[in-house]
Amino acid sequence: MGNYITAHDGTSIYVEDVGTGDAVVFLHGWPANNNMFEYQKNALLEAGYRYVGIDYRGYGKSDAPATGYDYATMASDVHMVVDGLGIKDFTLVGFSMGGAIAIRYAVDFPDDGLKKLVLSGAAAPVFTQRPDYPYGMTQAEVDALIEDTLKDRPKMLEGFGEIFFEKEHSKPMQNWFHHLSLVASSHGTIASAKALRDEDLREDLPKVNVETLIIHGVHDKICPFEFALEMEKGIPNSRIERFEESGHGTVLDEMDKFNKTLLEFI
Template sequence: MPMVETRDGTKLYVKDWNPTSTEGTIVLIHGWPLNADSWEYQARPLAEAGYRVVSYDRRGFGRSEQPWHGYDYDTMADDLADIVSALGIRDFTLAGFSMGGGEVARYMSRHAGKGVRKAALISSIAPYMLKTDDHKEGVPEDDLRAIGEELKKDRQTFLKGFFKGFYGVGMMKHPVSDAVIDWSWNMAMMASPQATLACAQAFGFTDLRGDMSAFTVPTLVVHGTGDDTVPIDATGRLAAKMIGGNAELTEYDGAPHGLTATHGEKLATDLLTFMRV
């Protein structure tokens, strides 16, 4: 199994498709509480188009090792830097979905965006999830803390219900099949309980507003207007505004949070178009 060892000795599972490609490289960072397999609907078309596609399981998730510590954005950005260095990746596009957008933001600031030629924030939690006096569009603190309490009480049942909202499934609409929800739940169950809980704390309460000025490269911001998991006003729209002239905001009308699956083909096309420009 392909593994990269990070600076603190944690081994991370890495997929590296088309490593000898001359078309370009994209690094994909998955969301919470999934793993690299969740990029299925984008990774395959990108690889088929001739690009080198690198994706990996965040520490504590999927097939990566499950240390007790290290679930803060500084450490996770360092993990990304270690993967980029180990694989010799240069001049690449860096894309993060949901929680993964935080790793993109912290890598851009903490590691000066080393090697990044373009960035993409997909349904991203950046720049800030928490509702505060100076960020009234955010999610109330009680709602974010409730996630942790539910995870401690019955992680399995909580995540079963979570994925329905994640994909916008309701009484009258089914943007994805039951099989996709089961697939997502199975990925979530591969993660350690500690990583699942600690990362919920990280994405819910880490203020990344100070990192946004580090986006000095062309940046694609994609967000669904129907995202009830990560509200667009607190994140996608604000991220584009803070990045300024380097940002291209693309809103998917009515799309839920999990648009990597509900709008998989469209997102793959938009990423390909963005990389080719």
């Protein structure tokens, strides 16, 4: 069933909440929505878990205000959902940008009942290169993505999708995944890209105080595998699960392995 939770600034955040067992909360990637976890949801429900999928502000069925697309505000939205639904002792799964938001949440709200953390292809600790951080896209490359979004968002999304997966997926599957991003708000897509470009979580990693599983595709062209190594170095109780046949989209490239790994961890 679907719920709407009101954020601090009045924004309505859409949540898909299905099942009755222990809760697993999912944070999607840029610029999709919680439906990207369709095949994880099915596996969790079959195993008796509760699936809680959040659409960020600006994405999916949530409201799309003009502001609030920084990690701290998005993490606050997650807190309002967890609090509003009374979720305790849960696992949080953050994919790509959702991984960065999940880290921000784990640090900002350590008393919310978070039990375990899964970071899949996380856009963390930093998405763009710095003088002392040579990994990921350059800030100029993200600026170009933003410019392309302003000119032809569907074409930008198509190009982004071409580097998302390592394996070949059916055309209908590719179209479905592309559509998830098309329904996002344009201004939310742009504002979130600026957050990806500018934010830095390196000092936050040591403050993550829950057991953390880092799932990362070795062929990831969006969040290079070096990101996983940096997260493992920084997060005290963490380990990496290498996905040898995956690009960025581990949830589909190695769907069965992803689901099995997730179920074993939680």
